[in-house]
Amino acid sequence: EVQLVESGGGLVKPGSSLKLSCVASGFTFSSYGMHWIRQAPKKGLEWIALIYYDSSNKYYADSVKGRFTISRDNSKNTLYLEMNSLRSEDTAMYYCANSGADYWGQGVMVTVSS
Amino acid sequence: DVVMTQTPVSLSLAIGQPASISCKSSQSLLGTSGKTFLNWILQRPGQSPKRLIYQVSKLYSEVPDRFSGSGSETEFTLKISRVEAEDLGVYYCWQGTHFPLTFGSGTKLEIK
Numbered sequence: 001e002v003q004l005v006e007s008g009g010g011l012v013k014p015g016s017s018l019k020l021s022c023v024a025s026g027f028t029f030s031s032y033g034m035h036w037i038r039q040a041p042k043k044g045l046e047w048i049a050l051i052y053y054d055s056s057n058k059y060y061a062d063s064v065k066g067r068f069t070i071s072r073d074n075s076k077n078t079l080y081l082e083m084n085s086l087r088s089e090d091t092a093m094y095y096c097a098n099s100g101a102d103y104w105g106q107g108v109m110v111t112v113s114s
Numbered sequence: 115d116v117v118m119t120q121t122p123v124s125l126s127l128a129i130g131q132p133a134s135i136s137c138k139s140s141q142s143l144l145g146t147s148g149k150t151f152l153n154w155i156l157q158r159p160g161q162s163p164k165r166l167i168y169q170v171s172k173l174y175s176e177v178p179d180r181f182s183g184s185g186s187e188t189e190f191t192l193k194i195s196r197v198e199a200e201d202l203g204v205y206y207c208w209q210g211t212h213f214p215l216t217f218g219s220g221t222k223l224e225i226k
Contacts, residue, residue, distance in 0.1 A: 044217055
């Protein structure tokens with residue numbers, strides 16, 4: 001059974017940093033690209049980052065470019081999202097998903113507020 | 115970016131009624147591979163999204179056959195032949211043909 005389990009969220013102040021993790025199981029993690037997708041409260045879904053299976057390419061939405069960094073450790077079956085200079089508009093549920101976005105984690109909440 | 119427009123915004127249907135959701139894209143979703151990466155997901159209340167349909171009309175194995183998808187190029191439809199209680203939630207179309215991935219704004223299905 002495929003499982004994606006996010007962690008690392010919380011309440012932080014504007015300008016702060018946070019690092020999310022997503023542990024994968026049930027599939028060959030090192031063979032698949034991975035996404036981070038977020039959903040602001042009561043809003044729709046926004047893709048924010050993609051990393052290739054071998055970390056050779058990384059892509060970001062304009063809204064997070066230069067502030068967020070996606071990475072992975074295939075030896076640990078883990079995907080990361082390092083978030084710097086957080087803003088109130090980054091408040092959202094953050095989901096990791098596999099390259100086809102056919103499997104999603106349960107999500108982790110990030111709240112940016114003073 | 116490709117804009118995905120879903121209608122209606124919401125649906126309120128009784129058990130057993132059919133449902134139809136439209137999704138239109140601002141560009142053709144037919145890729146150079148000849149495949150169309152238009153997909154549907156369902157987000158039930160308080161849950162993360164779950165997969166329903168990929169490449170316009172292919173159901174994932176766990177999805178009941180009362181669901182169907184159709185369409186081409188820029189116009190797509192998700193249909194439920196007979197709504198059941200477990201079908202409530204928000205339905206999103208999303209495209210993976212053009213980078214970046216983009217999602218429709220969602221259609222909320224309520225059960226009367």
